[in-house]
Amino acid sequence: MQFDDEKDPSPNGELVLQTLALPKDTNSNGDIFGGWLMSTMDLAGAIAAREVAKGRVTTVSVGGMSFLRPVPVGATVSCYCEMLSVGRSSIKTLIEVWVKQYDRASQSKVTEAEFVYVAIDDAGRTRPISS
8 A cells, every 4th residue: 555645646546436524424533434434435446346347246355444544524535446457257446545625735645445346147146247
């Protein structure tokens, strides 16, 4: 995981999802709850994986995740996805989260993780990804 914004000043991958960090999503310290952030990443990854799979996908695993800094209420949260590999039925993607506060010009990296999705049919069974 790249933690130094000086060496990595911009996100990798495509912007897939952007949302606003709201007060209802805070932890007891008043910062955005990590579980909300992980859920937002999963939504972004599923959107990107669904495009590749041309249909339903489900999350099968999430790699390690470290949080670099707290996400303040009111920040714009941006999820960037980079496809790492596409298998017979699975899709591995790297999801980076960057935040921008309304009073600052630059954005900062908050976290990243690998998410793996698998294509499923209407019955919820694994299916091959058509090319």
